[in-house]
Amino acid sequence: MAQPVVQTIHRDPALFWWILLPITVVMILTGVLRHYAMTLLQTTPKKQVLPQIRQHRSLLRGVNLRQNANVLSPSSFQARKAYMVSAFQEGKFLADPEGRGKPRPNPMSDPAAMEGMMGMMKGNMAMMVPQTLIMGWINAFFSGFVIMKLPFPLTPQFKSMLQSGVGTRDLDVRWVSSLSWYFLTLFGLQPVYNFILGSNNAASQVAQQMGQVNPAAGMMGPEQDPDKLFQSEAENLEVLEHWWVLEGVEDRLLAKMAS
Amino acid sequence: MNDERELVINPVVQTSVQHNSQVVSNIRNLTASLFGVAAGTLGLESYPGFAFYLIGTLIVSALIFLVRAEGKPSEYFHRPLGDLWGGEVVGGLSSFVLTWTLFYGLVRA
Numbered sequence: 001m002a003q004p005v006v007q008t009i010h011r012d013p014a015l016f017w018w019i020l021l022p023i024t025v026v027m028i029l030t031g032v033l034r035h036y037a038m039t040l041l042q043t044t045p046k047k048q049v050l051p052q053i054r055q056h057r058s059l060l061r062g063v064n065l066r067q068n069a070n071v072l073s074p075s076s077f078q079a080r081k082a083y084m085v086s087a088f089q090e091g092k093f094l095a096d097p098e099g100r101g102k103p104r105p106n107p108m109s110d111p112a113a114m115e116g117m118m119g120m121m122k123g124n125m126a127m128m129v130p131q132t133l134i135m136g137w138i139n140a141f142f143s144g145f146v147i148m149k150l151p152f153p154l155t156p157q158f159k160s161m162l163q164s165g166v167g168t169r170d171l172d173v174r175w176v177s178s179l180s181w182y183f184l185t186l187f188g189l190q191p192v193y194n195f196i197l198g199s200n201n202a203a204s205q206v207a208q209q210m211g212q213v214n215p216a217a218g219m220m221g222p223e224q225d226p227d228k229l230f231q232s233e234a235e236n237l238e239v240l241e242h243w244w245v246l247e248g249v250e251d252r253l254l255a256k257m258a259s
Numbered sequence: 260m261n262d263e264r265e266l267v268i269n270p271v272v273q274t275s276v277q278h279n280s281q282v283v284s285n286i287r288n289l290t291a292s293l294f295g296v297a298a299g300t301l302g303l304e305s306y307p308g309f310a311f312y313l314i315g316t317l318i319v320s321a322l323i324f325l326v327r328a329e330g331k332p333s334e335y336f337h338r339p340l341g342d343l344w345g346g347e348v349v350g351g352l353s354s355f356v357l358t359w360t361l362f363y364g365l366v367r368a
Contacts (some may be wrong), residue, residue: 016364016365020361020364047356063275110275147364148360148364149363150363151299151303151304151305151308151359151360151363152304152308152309152356153305170294181360184356184357184360185357187353187356187357188353188354188356188357189354189357190288190350190353190354191285191288191289191291191292191351191354192290192354194284194285195288197291212347
């Protein structure tokens, strides 16, 4: 099989200054801008009324007791468990004790739920709008010519995307137009943002997607019935198999000293 | 049950774990970009380029192992194999490709 002829295209060196550099700079600045936009768009948590906070915190207290049960001696754990379980089952900490057993209202009508959805929408918007704008900008200004050659081959499926606007059918896929440089910067600038903005910046896409999976609503989401949460937490406490970390500590200490 | 007891006696602090993995990720990202510069300047294409990246990350892992972890990775990492030797290798690849393409385009093509 004969080697295919290596295609060479002579390009103006000014392409670097007028296309590659501007796109890179714009992408970096967009990341920085997105970081600050996200920081500014973050709504401060709304002030909650006392029974709500009490309900939330006492549930957290039950969870903490369950998770850190090992540091308590058996007697003190039993005392705490007995108190928490009875209080949870009676619904002592509920924000509205009369509302037990009633069906929850529609989450769409709940203003607190709308707040959470708005936060998610804002995050999505801050991602989508700059990307759409920049892609439009690149397509409007820099389409129609080849600017660089990739150092690795791609399958011909990429041809229509990466060589859009270049009307040559037989050109090697490795010659790509400016849109592919945009994609490379989109995925490769992550560490640059990390170094400019610090590690937990809002410009990173991974953090964005994580934020969508786990919105700020947290474990006390408005769609959950607090009474059900309390009941299940009481059940968890009941079935917890308790052991004490200080049990047999003398033997461990002696074994450590002996070795 | 035994594992759980072991974890309570010798706890793994989340903040330290995060800090260690952050240090590894910073080193990886920086070196990946530099490897991209080197590969582009050398004019490597397709498979040799990716092989260059893999060999480079192996060397960097060995350096982290010897210099930063002082030969005792189990003291710094919960899972030494995954976190030290394999951590962030794929994450660095995108920045490697970015600088590789840039310098290849500037120097060669």
